Amino acid sequence: NAGVTQTPKFQVLKTGQSMTLQCAQDMNHNSMYWYRQDPGMGLRLIYYSASEGTTDKGEVPNGYNVSRLNKREFSLRLESAAPSQTSVYFCASSEVISGEVPGELFFGEGSRLTVL
Amino acid sequence: QKEVEQNSGPLSVPEGAIASLNCTYSDRGSQSFFWYRQYSGKSPELIMFIYSNGDKEDGRFTAQLNKASQYVSLLIRDSQPSDSATYLCAVNNQAGTALIFGKGTTLSVSS
Numbered sequence: 001n002a003g004v005t006q007t008p009k010f011q012v013l014k015t016g017q018s019m020t021l022q023c024a025q026d027m028n029h030n031s032m033y034w035y036r037q038d039p040g041m042g043l044r045l046i047y048y049s050a051s052e053g054t055t056d057k058g059e060v061p062n063g064y065n066v067s068r069l070n071k072r073e074f075s076l077r078l079e080s081a082a083p084s085q086t087s088v089y090f091c092a093s094s095e096v097i098s099g100e101v102p103g104e105l106f107f108g109e110g111s112r113l114t115v116l
Numbered sequence: 117q118k119e120v121e122q123n124s125g126p127l128s129v130p131e132g133a134i135a136s137l138n139c140t141y142s143d144r145g146s147q148s149f150f151w152y153r154q155y156s157g158k159s160p161e162l163i164m165f166i167y168s169n170g171d172k173e174d175g176r177f178t179a180q181l182n183k184a185s186q187y188v189s190l191l192i193r194d195s196q197p198s199d200s201a202t203y204l205c206a207v208n209n210q211a212g213t214a215l216i217f218g219k220g221t222t223l224s225v226s227s
Contacts, residue, residue: 033214040124042204042219043160050213058214090159097167100213101147105206107159 002026006091006108013081013115021076021111023091031094031102032074033058034066036087037110043090049074050100081115088112119143120207122218131227135192139205139218142186149181150206150215151190153199160204164190195225 004025013019025032030051035043035058045058047066055066063085065077074093078085089112092105119142129135137151148167152160164179166172166188172179178191188207192199202220209216 031213035217040219042122043206043217045209045214045216048214056211056213059216094215097148100211101208102213102215103148104150104162104165105152105160105215107161109159 004091004093004106004108006089006111008111009109010112011114013078013113015082015115017081018077018079019081019113020078021089021091021113022073023075023108024073025093025106026072027093027095027106028071029093029095029106030071031096032068033092033094033105034064034074034076035090035092036060037090038087046076046089081113083115086113086115119209119216120205120218122205122221124219125222126224127221128224128226129195131195131197131225133195133225135195135199135223135225137190137192137203137205137221137223139188139190139207140186141188141205141207143207143210144183144186145210145212146207147212148208148215149179149188151177151179151188152204152206152217154202154204154220156201163203192223195223197225197227199223200225
């Protein structure tokens with residue numbers, strides 16, 4: 001099983017350029033998430049989608065947009081990249097344990113983005 | 117105030133000792149609690165989850181949850197050098213629909 005697949009794994013951008021990070025899961029999970037990880041900061045939630053057709057802001061949404069294309073795919077777009085967006089980005093998916101409370105997160109391998 | 121707090125460490129223990137990792141959270145309504153391990157340059161991987169007050173044991177790992185004190189901990193018995201990693205605590209957010217992570221505690225086990 002592929003699990004959660006992210007592309008690209010590495011990307012270098014110049015300030016002001018745009019790009020989209022792609023994420024797909026094959027576990028039929030309802031919920032999908034985008035996190036960023038910076039040294040010493042743990043994982044910070046950017047956006048999430050609790051179900052197909054819905055998206056919500058997380059802790060650090062500024063400068064990002066997301067699209068839940070279908071149940072499998074959840075993309076993250078940087079419209080005008082800034083050096084502060086240099087980070088490792090992780091996509092994750094989960095099922096729910098009750099109501100909308102998420103269960104275990106399954107992570108992709110991460111996408112390392114550098115903005116010059 | 118961040119919703120999930122952890123000491124950043126590093127926490128250093130000798131091989132064979134017990135490592136104790138702690139986490140506090142701010143939302144009394146939180147229902148799901150997770151411990152993830154992350155090796156440098158890798159994705160986080162699940163170690164334990166706990167949903168009810170009390171202790172939950174899985175091999176060398178024990179998770180402890182005290183909802184009244186808003187506290188969750190992870191004990192690692194017979195620590196091994198391979199346990200050296202960053203341990204991330206995660207708790208569901210105020211809306212209940214996503215997981216919020218602490219900054220992580222770095223554990224170093226010396227042989």
